[in-house]
Amino acid sequence: MKHLEEAELVEHYYEESANMADSERHLKACPVCAKRYAELCRDLDGVATPTPPARREDYIEQVWQSIGASLPVYEKPRRSWIRYYRPLGWAAACVLLVAVTFVAGRRWERKQASSVAVAVDPHARQRVVIVVLGDHLDRSERLLVQLNHADGNDLSASPLRSEARELLASNRLVRQSAVQAGDLNVEASLDRLERLLMELSNEPDNLTEADLNRLRQEMNTDGLLFDIRVLRSWVRSPGPEQQSAPATKGVPI
């Protein structure tokens, strides 16, 4: 039989043993441990618990006199106000932050937009117009050259007509831009081109040599081709000197 350690006996005495029932059973069954436990009880029971002497009636007052002067008065806490309003403060700060961010964003956006506008107008915008106009004039010139050189062996109007319909839409836009810009020369040339494109778009599929000649004469396609070439030369050299003195040299055919 394994005897109880002294620490276990002490735990049993103070009723803090993890297995009180087991140690109790062991102490009943083991005379050696029972004797040791009896000695422990005798020793610890013999340790007297001192009774503190009674205090005088004015003892508390006496203690207060000795410490009272050194005790600071607590200030009425303002923290309670802060505690109640702190969440509101945070909410207000968040709202303010969002508002400031929004306003700053709007201002930044406006600034960016105005700078973009400045960038586009006038130089960038002019470059875009030149590219679009140049492309339109190139295609129109090719169409006029084809029309001027078409003969009796090449009388299918279908490719010319489809090209004329596509150019008709873009020509209207370009002409309106010229009107808005107040460029009357360009506007007049594009107006003539538009009338030709309109006629060509509405021609029947089978064109005769006579139909072609009539169209060339009525629309003065040679003169129109010359105007288009002049316009195209302006577009390719948009400097002030060339604008004032347009090149007369056309595109080699």
Add this chain to the structure above:
Amino acid sequence: MRWMEESDDSIRRAILSGDKEAYKVLMARYTQIVFRVAYRITGNESDAEEAVQEVFLRGYQALATFQGRSSMATWFYRIAANCALEVVGKRRPEAQSRIAEENDPERSEVQLADIKAGPDRLLLSREIEARQQAAMSELTPTERTAFVLRHMEDRSTEEIAAALNIAPNAAKQAVFRAVQKLRRQLAPLWVNT
């Protein structure tokens, strides 16, 4: 006093709001417990009184940090155990047991009973008391406090650990070491009986 019927927490709030005098009510409520613990740990009245002053001073200063997780009685009890422990630790080097000639209860010396002084029972009783005092003074402050809280104040190991701010196992060991030392010191008495 107008605060006598109020709860501890109401009084605490009043003190923290600037009513310093309300602290006297808490002192009146807990002086007895605080003094009893301090007296049993320090072993003499003057040290206990010093500890009591320190307890109420610290209690007032720490009142704002009291969160009510334990009762205020337990809170003051812990402060009392700590303050008494410090007082014992402070006095310990000069508190070596000496055999006194006179029977002066205010002195910390051990008065051994005169063997020729009276009947056997009285002699034994005085002998035990004297030996016990001597044995208690041999304990370390932690052992002494742990033993007092366990044996005299009937506190659990967990409560002792919390009061001394040590681990429960360390508290249990401190009690066990104190018991061993006391038994060794008191053993000669039982040989003669």
